[in-house]
Amino acid sequence: MPKTMRAALLDAAGGPEALRIGDTPYPDRVNAEFVVKVVAASVNPIDAKTRAGRGVFGAIHSFPTVLGHDFSGVVMESPYSAHPLRPGDEVFGMVPVPRYGGSYAEYVSVPSLSVVRKPATLSHIEAAAAPLAALTAWGMVVEVAKAHEGQRMLIHAGSGGVGHFAVQFASYFGAHVIATASGEKASWLRSLGAAEVIDYTTTRFEEVVHGADVVIDLIGNVHDETGTRSLSVLRPGGLLVNAPTGSWPTFADDVAAAGLRGTDYKVAPDGNTLAVIARLLEAGNVRVHVDQIFPLDRIADAHAAVESGHTRGKVVVKVAEG
Known part of the structure; x- marks a missing residue:
């Protein structure tokens, strides 16, 4: 195996330009870990926040570091010779950054419980x-909100990476989905299963949504107090599930004061759940939408695209041919 590999490196917090391409040591494989050759990685909002000094930046203890949670690639080294996934197999998964080096690199080491076979389709x-996006959406919509027939669920930022999976999972399990997004994305979201789409650029959602059972909040109070306003659309005893809690420091107190239920949510790199999602993807019950693709050399542009807040679905970085 090579001693070094090419990667996008971060030396200190900063803007997208803080990411540089350079060489870093090839990852070690210990215990029940894989080494995977990365063909593609995606960019998530948590990556951009961490790069900027927020997110999980405080848990990074040495530099340069490699960011990137998602990967799809080819197994180079397996945990043991009889493992069902062997060198040459195509896999995908999520790296627990920053405990592990990230996927903006030619190779990544990852715990075996976080790796599953890539859907052939x-x-x-x-x-x-x-x-990361699908696991986050599944956790919020299926595990916490328990999406089911007849449930009315409002999903904010329905056209984003997590949002477009949340719309599909909620619809798949029978919920009546109301999504917020800009108007040009309405027909696309309806094709994914949204029963209603509210154009947030022209309509205040709290003026048209009443008695919702669940709000899936992927925005918080980062803009126009979306999180706080969401409390008024829930029925008594309704549930608000919030992902970006950092933008809403009074979240727990506000939910309690309104007499509602609420919880934050943090995603886990759970291969068993990802395997279920993989079956839905392979069968065509759920679709993934890639908005833009960048080569690794343009990782800064990929981060800038995610930070623009206007992408539909996901931004992906191509690391190698495959």
Whole structure:
């Protein structure tokens, strides 16, 4: 195996330009870990926040570091010779950054419980776009909100990476989905299963949504107090599930004061759940949408695209041919 590999490196917090391409040591494989050759990785909002000094930046203890949670690629080293996934097999998954080096690199080491076989119907580009966003959406919509027939669920930022999976999972399990997004994305979201789409640029959602059972909040109070306003659309005893809690420091107190239920949510790199999602993707019950693809050399542009807030679905970085 090579001693070094090419990667996008971060030396200190900063803007997208803080990411540089350079060489870093090839990852060690210990215990029940894989080493995977990365064909594609995706960019998530948490990556951009961490790069800027927020997110999980405080848990990075040495530099340069490599970011990137999602990957799709080919097994180079397996945990043991009789493991079902062997060198040459195509896999995808999620790296627990910053405990491990990230996927903006030619190779990545990853715990075996976080790796599953790539759906045969998906390219590496499509597969790399799925893990973190799909696992987050599944956790919020299926595990916490328990999406079911007859449930009314409002999903904010329905056209984003997590949002477009959340719309599909909620619809798949029978919920009546109301999504917020800009108007030009309405027909696309309806094709994914949204029963209603509210154009947030022209309509205040709290003026048209009443008695919702659940709000899936992927925005918080980062803009126009979306999180706080969401409390008024819930029925008594309704549930608000919030992902970006950092933008809403009074979240727990505000939910309690309104007499509602609420919880934050943090995604886990759970291969068993990802395997279920993989079956839905392979069968075509759920689709992943890739908005833009960048080569690794343009990782800064990929981060800038995600930070623009206007992408539909996911932004993916192509690391190698495959």
